[in-house]
Amino acid sequence: MNLLRTYILPxxxxxxxxxxxxxxxxxxxxxLSPRNPVDEMIGRMTAFASIDPHAVVSMRESAxxxxxxxxxxxxxxxxxxxxxxxxxxxxxxxxxxRKVSDIIAAGLPWSVGLLTTTIIISWTIGVFLGxxxxxxxDRRWSQFLERFxxxxxPVPYLITALxxxxxxxxxLQIFPIMGGSRGEPALTWKYISTVLYFGFLPALSVIIxxxxxxxxxxxxxxTTEIANDYVQYAELAAVPKRKIILFYVxxxxxxxxxxxxxxxxGAIFEGALITEILFAYPGLGFVLYxxxxxxxxxxxxGIALLSIxxxxxxMLIIDLLYPVLDPRVRLR
Amino acid sequence: xGAIIETNNLRAxxxxxAYGVERTxxxxxxxxxxxxxxxxxxxxxxxxxxxSTLLRIxxxxxxxxxxxxxxxxxxxxxxxxxxxADMTEEQQRDLKWRTISYIPQGSMHVLNPVRRIRDxxxxxxxxHRDVTKKESFQLTAEYLRDLGLPEKVMxxxxxxxxxxxxxRVTIALATILWxxxxxxxxxxxxxxxxxxxxxxxxxxxxxxxEGSTLVLITHDIGVHANLADRIGILYAGKLVEESxxxxxxxxxxxxxxxxxxxxxxxxxxxxxxxxxxxxxxxxDRPPSGCRFHERCPLAKEICKTVExxxxxxxxxxxxxxxxxxxxxxxxxx
Amino acid sequence: xxTTIRDLxxxxxxxRFGSLILLAxxxxxxxxxxxxxxxxxxxxxxxxxxxxxATFVFGTTSQGEDVFWSTTxxxxxxxxxxxxxxAIGRGIGVMLGMLSGYFGGIFDRVAQSAVESFxxxxxxxxxxLIASILRGSMTMYSLGILxxxxxxxxxxxxxxxxxLSLRERDFTHTAVFSGMSTVRIVIREHLPFIIPxxxxxxxxxxxFSIGFEVTLSYLGLADLxxxxxxTMIYWATYYQSVFAGRAWVIIVPIVTVVLMVLGFYxxxxxxxxxxxxxxxxxRLSADAxxxxxxxxxxxxKDDAWAP
Numbered sequence: 027m028n029l030l031r032t033y034i035l036p037x038x039x040x041x042x043x044x045x046x047x048x049x050x051x052x053x054x055x056x057x058l059s060p061r062n063p064v065d066e067m068i069g070r071m072t073a074f075a076s077i078d079p080h081a082v083v084s085m086r087e088s089a090x091x092x093x094x095x096x097x098x099x100x101x102x103x104x105x106x107x108x109x110x111x112x113x114x115x116x117x118x119x120x121x122x123x124r125k126v127s128d129i130i131a132a133g134l135p136w137s138v139g140l141l142t143t144t145i146i147i148s149w150t151i152g153v154f155l156g157x158x159x160x161x162x163x164d165r166r167w168s169q170f171l172e173r174f175x176x177x178x179x180p181v182p183y184l185i186t187a188l189x190x191x192x193x194x195x196x197x198l199q200i201f202p203i204m205g206g207s208r209g210e211p212a213l214t215w216k217y218i219s220t221v222l223y224f225g226f227l228p229a230l231s232v233i234i235x236x237x238x239x240x241x242x243x244x245x246x247x248x249t250t251e252i253a254n255d256y257v258q259y260a261e262l263a264a265v266p267k268r269k270i271i272l273f274y275v276x277x278x279x280x281x282x283x284x285x286x287x288x289x290x291x292g293a294i295f296e297g298a299l300i301t302e303i304l305f306a307y308p309g310l311g312f313v314l315y316x317x318x319x320x321x322x323x324x325x326x327x328g329i330a331l332l333s334i335x336x337x338x339x340x341m342l343i344i345d346l347l348y349p350v351l352d353p354r355v356r357l358r
Numbered sequence: 359x360g361a362i363i364e365t366n367n368l369r370a371x372x373x374x375x376a377y378g379v380e381r382t383x384x385x386x387x388x389x390x391x392x393x394x395x396x397x398x399x400x401x402x403x404x405x406x407x408x409x410s411t412l413l414r415i416x417x418x419x420x421x422x423x424x425x426x427x428x429x430x431x432x433x434x435x436x437x438x439x440x441x442x443a444d445m446t447e448e449q450q451r452d453l454k455w456r457t458i459s460y461i462p463q464g465s466m467h468v469l470n471p472v473r474r475i476r477d478x479x480x481x482x483x484x485x486h487r488d489v490t491k492k493e494s495f496q497l498t499a500e501y502l503r504d505l506g507l508p509e510k511v512m513x514x515x516x517x518x519x520x521x522x523x524x525x526r527v528t529i530a531l532a533t534i535l536w537x538x539x540x541x542x543x544x545x546x547x548x549x550x551x552x553x554x555x556x557x558x559x560x561x562x563x564x565x566x567x568e569g570s571t572l573v574l575i576t577h578d579i580g581v582h583a584n585l586a587d588r589i590g591i592l593y594a595g596k597l598v599e600e601s602x603x604x605x606x607x608x609x610x611x612x613x614x615x616x617x618x619x620x621x622x623x624x625x626x627x628x629x630x631x632x633x634x635x636x637x638x639x640x641x642d643r644p645p646s647g648c649r650f651h652e653r654c655p656l657a658k659e660i661c662k663t664v665e666x667x668x669x670x671x672x673x674x675x676x677x678x679x680x681x682x683x684x685x686x687x688x689x690x691x
Numbered sequence: 692x693x694t695t696i697r698d699l700x701x702x703x704x705x706x707r708f709g710s711l712i713l714l715a716x717x718x719x720x721x722x723x724x725x726x727x728x729x730x731x732x733x734x735x736x737x738x739x740x741x742x743x744x745a746t747f748v749f750g751t752t753s754q755g756e757d758v759f760w761s762t763t764x765x766x767x768x769x770x771x772x773x774x775x776x777x778a779i780g781r782g783i784g785v786m787l788g789m790l791s792g793y794f795g796g797i798f799d800r801v802a803q804s805a806v807e808s809f810x811x812x813x814x815x816x817x818x819x820l821i822a823s824i825l826r827g828s829m830t831m832y833s834l835g836i837l838x839x840x841x842x843x844x845x846x847x848x849x850x851x852x853x854x855l856s857l858r859e860r861d862f863t864h865t866a867v868f869s870g871m872s873t874v875r876i877v878i879r880e881h882l883p884f885i886i887p888x889x890x891x892x893x894x895x896x897x898x899f900s901i902g903f904e905v906t907l908s909y910l911g912l913a914d915l916x917x918x919x920x921x922t923m924i925y926w927a928t929y930y931q932s933v934f935a936g937r938a939w940v941i942i943v944p945i946v947t948v949v950l951m952v953l954g955f956y957x958x959x960x961x962x963x964x965x966x967x968x969x970x971x972x973x974r975l976s977a978d979a980x981x982x983x984x985x986x987x988x989x990x991x992k993d994d995a996w997a998p
Contacts, residue, residue, distance in 0.1 A: 040807065047808040056820060176705070180956035181949055182902030184909055188924070189945065196933045255467035262419050262460060264451040265485045273481070277472050296813040300906060314816055315910075318823050326820065333813040341811070353472055353515040376702075 152240020160248025292340025706961025792854025
């Protein structure tokens with residue numbers, strides 16, 4: 027009971043506050059834009075046909091109402107929360123009259139698929155290699171590995187993706203450089219293999235940097251860990267190395283690493299923005315990018331909402347899981 | 359009974375090189391010890407005198423920058439004589455815990471914070487004996503009961519135990535396989551006085567049960583008085599005096615030992631205790647001659663230049679001091 | 692200071708390589724001032740699409756720019772943007788983190804809530820959004836400010852925890868008991884720890900800013916008329932240099948970015964190792980052995996140097 031009041035409740039409050047502030051900020055910022063989505067839509071519609079100016083005026087009025095852009099900012103804000111709490115994300119301005127939830131639902135599986143795979147692969151490999159390299163830090167292979175990582179790690183993620191794009195996509199032309207799959211979606215190997223084929227370069231571009239980052243983290247944590255008395259003592263007692271690495275070293279470095287893993291999953295809804303843009307991959311990042319260019323507020327809001335809730339919830343889960351992961355937290 | 363472990367003119371230095379600065383710290387310099395089977399041998403001295411380093415060497419648990427640059431460590435175990443330098447890593451590992459064990463300083467950090475006590479025991483036991491988890495739990499439970507520790511600690515995490523209990527658990531963990539030779543490094547430091555008593559009693563019990571040899575390192579002469587059969591006094595990497603506990607306490611000869619003993623509080627006297635003037639020397643540039651001469655009230659010219667040798671001033675009482683030696687010579691003449 | 696740098700160059704390979712690269716970067720920046728072209732007026736000066744040759748070391752672009760001289764300006768501009776971003780981002784971060792750590796209480800709680808909320812907001816999309824709003828009026832300087840305004844939350848968290856851990860150290864308690872004033876404690880006892888930390892942190896701030904500049908420019912959200920490493924890549928892709936067989940136009944800026952970040956990173960690695968409390972102990976302390984075991988700084992598990 028006490029735990030609920032002193033530990034769980036404040037964290038849930040914090041979670042709600044963070045989401046509220048985050049969403050409010052994302053509501054406000056696009057509305058500061060000088061570009062008006064209604065004008066942009068009408069501009070698109072009138073670009074190829076001449077329309078009666080009176081019709082334009084009435085169209086503008088109805089579109090403004092439809093997009094929820096009428097009234098003062100405060101009124102809009104109130105209506106926005108009202109709709110949001112009913113689970114209504116509105117319609118897209120750019121792809122009128124598609125519903126935002128439909129567009130997000132179309133992009134979501136791509137991003138979730140791409141990122142879940144890459145996060146799990148890079149985290150596992152990074153933690154594993156980093157822990158080994160940290161434990162056997164004076165071996166030649168670990169020093170070689172580290173030198174390699176040191177070169178890869180600082181390179182911005184866009185550059186890695188661009189280099190892969192140029193080498194494997196443009197010059198060698200081994201991998202496709204656009205899209206997410208070929209053929210009709212179906213649960214056949216033929217279709218799935220194209221998904222893997224199209225996803226390979228985007229995934230690789232994310233994985234390389236992520237492994238390097240995880241490796242450096244895991245190695246630094248391990249290096250600190252092996253200096254601890256209980257590790258040294260277990261070594262002195264000739265406890266098998268496998269056990270020491272697993273239960274004494276890795277187990278104690280897990281807390282921050284699991285935190286990062288959860289945060290990475292929470293950030294899935296941001297999409298792998300750069301990768302998806304570069305490889306024209308049909309995930310949320312690509313959708314978001316187009317929405318930003320079309321001043322498509324509702325889409326931006328929808329994705330930002332998912333993202334904020336995702337990250338905040340991941341942080342909440344971590345906080346609530348802490349006592350399970352680390353016995354020392356339990357008593358406090 | 360013969361010696362179980364001996365060192366001959368052991369020298370162990372820390373040789374470090376970082377960013378172009380090279381340093382040699384002579385932490386153990388020319389030490390000869392003979393520790394008898396079944397005895398409790400105390401090693402005393404201020405912090406920084408090299409006692410922990412000596413222990414690491416005796417234990418065979420050291421790595422660069424600590425290097426043995428001279429002398430040897432010889433174990434007499436199971437009727438065999440083994441030079442530590444000739445032993446393979448495999449042999450060293452086999453000896454650990456079953457024959458030689460180590461009780462570290464009472465601290466927060468010796469037990470894995472995220473592992474239950476019983477699992478740690480299992481890790482340590484199964485490293486040396488072919489046991490199932492259940493068997494080692496049983497073994498642990500029995501042993502803890504023998505030592506009078508509550509059985510419920512087995513399911514606890516280290517942070518749930520008090521400092522004294524943690525240290526007792528650590529002692530149990532170190533001695534669970536009944537080692538012949540136990541090294542203890544400041545086992546009671548950082549514990550409060552009442553708890554110290556309990557831990558000392560427990561060490562005594564463990565040692566006496568199987569007649570193990572205990573090498574006890576602490577700066578606390580009181581603990582030595584309670585436990586040790588013989589005491590060696592270390593100063594600045596050198597053995598300066600060695601005798602049985604009674605002699606060291608009643609009749610210390612080396613000026614440094616006298617300071618150590620006199621600085622002890624006692625119940626029946628209220629006079630002010632003497633503190634040793636000055637600080638222990640830095641071991642990368644030890645003083646010439648007798649390493650104690652800068653702090654010694656009796657220092658003479660010879661002490662500044664000539665290193666005193668450890669001599670037997672009376673049966674089984676060794677000391678390394680020019681002043682004592684001269685007195686002795688005068689009496690003899 | 693001078694001997695420290697000399698020691699680092701002498702004994703730390705990473706620092707040596709890093710500073711060598713950054714020296715080359717500095718030479719390029721210096722060359723930009725000696726350029727035969729005026730800043731911002733490089734286009735349509737030379738024959739288009741020339742491969743590297745003796746006249747045009749790195750070739751020329753589709754807009755008639757000499758790639759070599761463009762690169763000198765690009766490096767200068769990218770670093771100017773990064774410098775602004777680092778000054779703003781780390782400036783806010785340091786202030787907020789340290790105030791939070793020292794004041795604690797209400798201030799700390801409000802500041803931490805702000806930081807937490809800010810961290811949760813998806814950063815890249817938001818920056819892209821703002822940059823797209825400001826697109827027409829974006830200059831090099833406003834880009835630097837924009838990047839800086841989004842790079843304070845994580846640093847402030849790090850500085851806060853640094854301060855909190857310093858406050859818990861023994862020497863702080865000693866200083867407090869001996870009646871030292873708070874300001875004096877901060878200046879005399881804590882700054883010597885925080886300043887080296889800040890140095891390494893600032894260097895890694897450059898890594899972040901360079902990456903962000905390149906990314907935003909690549910997306911066409913920067914001032915596309917002032918040459919930066921990012922806009923060079925933008926124009927190279929805009930004119931399809933990869934597919935048109937003019938690889939030099941895109942390879943030069945890519946290699947430049949890689950070298951720049953590598954230079955900064957290697958330097959921070961070397962510096963980090965040098966500042967590592969474990970190595971510092973070996974370097975500074977007068978007595979090892981028993982003493983070393985007592986105040987072994989490894990005990991205050993400090994992963995501050997993990998990048």
